[in-house]
Amino acid sequence: MSARSIFLDLLSFVANDAFVAVRIGIVLVGILIAVCQKLMWNISVWDYTQVFLDNPYFGATFSIVGVGACLAALQQIWSLGQHFYSSYMTCSLEIPSSDESFQWVLQWIYARRLQNPLHLSVETINQQWNSGGKKNNSRFEFVPSAGTHHFVHKGKWIQVSRTKSQSDNGFTLRPLETLTLRTNGRDTSVYREILEEASAYVHAKNEGKTTIYSAMNACWTSMATPLHKRPVESVVLDDGVAERVLRDLEHFVEHADWYVNRGIPYRRGYLLYGPPGTGKTSFIMALAGYFSLNICILNLSERWLTDDIFATLLSTAPQNSLFLLEDADAAFVSREGVTSHDVKIARPGENNKNVAFDGMSRLTFSGFLNAIDGAASSEGRILFLTTNYVDRLDPALLRPGRIDLSQHVGYATEYQLKKIFMRFYPEEPEATAELFASLVMDTAANVTLAQIQGLFLEHKYDAREVFKDLSVLSKSLV
Incomplete structure (x- = not known):
């Protein structure tokens, strides 16, 4: 790091602090006056100052002001030192609460690094009944609270600062927070090690379970305690139905190279349609457990959901997740007063209130299609849509590349x-x-x-x- 960059940084710090700038200005004016006295009146600065110091009133006042100025100068020197130290002698990592690793790191720090922490935050998890039919007690999940904490990782001192935003967080249920890790030196590889260890810890903790996420504005939030995986065999579908979907999804998961080598976008869309209560959602839950995937559930009828937020949610989903959009037919059109015989797709110039994707949602149909199949759509995405009324869906949604496999799940055979x-x-x-x-x-x-x-x-x-x-x-x- 050059001396020039350090000087410019300190100059920027001084220029941005009005108090420091005024202090330095007063010193410069004093020096200028001293120089003028020396040059114009041919009297030494010491003699000039002595005249005022011989005056008892001025001397007392000057002493008080001098002590205050010295204390202020020491304060500014301390601030400059802190600024220089934090800028050039430490490295930091900032993790917003919207990032999935935020909770990972908090849980890992409490479980593995903090020794008898005094300041904690708690999340109470209530499980009404266990598998043996006995009522369970509440379980408490502790993480470091807002404030500053310290721990040692592989011989390096780490400072943890957890801060909460004072601004309104819109539609999310939790306030926006920031987790900042800081350590001595300029080697940032320690943060990569921490993130990898935190990720491994949480995944080992949730092994054999399925985490359900829901969308809160532009962030994914886990809804509750991870659920035990549901066996695929527990969902009884008609002969060959489960095997068809399972075989297709298994090929997609295990043959990513096949898509890449042929220049085909690596994403897959599924539509399960049929009457309510036939096992569509239960089957998707079982598939998620079979492939060790989490589930991201998104309600397309949310008023806060716009084209940009929907695209952001698809691209920032938690690791190893599939998307579940239930009742796709009801996302943009009300079912009230609508039957399967009076729903049609509007032609140019027609005004049909029952057209699919024409309702209260701020998410547009074109924005929805671009997010799942556009140039900016994410790779490796698995999308499941369910509907009770497939004839209400626009044919543009059902074409291959958006919905690659449609499966009817009907009444019990x-x-x-x-x-x-x-x-x-x-x-x-x-x-x-x-x-x-x-x-x-x-x-x-x-x-x-x-x-x-x-x-x-x-x-x-x-x-x-x-x-x-x-x-x-x-x-x-x-």
């Missing part, structure tokens, strides 16, 4: 009914499952697995009682 019966009552013979499936198909043709599961939950331990209540399936719950 005989195959599904037999399989889910055996899953709930494995001690029953297969013939009983076949009889159940046959009776359900005769009783209610359009029945969902949600209805079947609700019936099983009422009779958890007695399959014979299920047969007595089959009549409830004829009542539409949709």
Whole structure:
């Protein structure tokens, strides 16, 4: 670092501080007066000063002012020293709360580095019941509170400063914060090591679990405690449906080079459509667990969601995540008063209130398409859309490159009914499952697995009682 750059930096510091500038100006004026006295009146500066010091009133006043000036000068020297030290003898890392690593580093610091910290922040996590049916106590997650903390990492002293923004944070539920790490020297590789260790710690802590994120303005925030992975086999779909989607997604995840070598954008879009309660969202949750992915859920009807924010959310998603946009048909058009027969795509010059993507949302259809398939769309993205009314979606959304695989998830078939019966009552013979499936198909043709599961939950331990209540399936719950 050259002396010229240091001098210019100090000069900038002085120029930006009016108090320092005034002090230096007074000193310069005093020197100028002394020089004039010496040149014009041929009297030494010492003799000139002695005349005033012999005056008791001036001497007392000068002493008081002199002491104050000396203290002020020492204060400014200390400030200049601190500025010089922090600028040229330390290095720092700033992590905003909008970045995923913010919580990683806080958790890692508390768990691995701080010894008996005195100032903490707490997040209470309530789990009502455990797998054994017993009520759990609340669990507390501690992290360093706002303020300054210190710890040692591989022999290096690290200062941690956590500050909260005083400005309004818009639509987010948590205030904007900044985490600043500072250490001696100019080697910034220590911060890369800290981030890698913090990332490894959090991923090991959440191993075997799925984290759910929701969008708060332009930031992703974890909604709750990571959920245990759901087995794919626990979601009973029609024969071949789950295998088709699973096989396609597995090829996408494991063959990134195939896309790169052929110049094809490395992203994949899926659409699951069908009646409510057929297992669309449950299947996506199970897929996320199977591939060890987190889930980013975004409500497209949010009033704060604009084209720019939507594109930002897609490009800044947490690591190893898939996107879930539920009820895509309802994002821009109200379902009230709309049937599957009166929805159509407006032609030029027509004014159709039921056109898809024409509602209260500030997110435009063109902005939505550009974000998922435009030049600036992110690579490696996995997007799942669900809808109950596929005919309400604009055909432009359904073309390959935006939605690469569409899969209908319909009402329960005989195959599904037999399989889910055996899953709930494995001690029953297969013939009983076949009889159940046959009776359900005769009783209610359009029945969902949600209805079947609700019936099983009422009779958890007695399959014979299920047969007595089959009549409830004829009542539409949709």
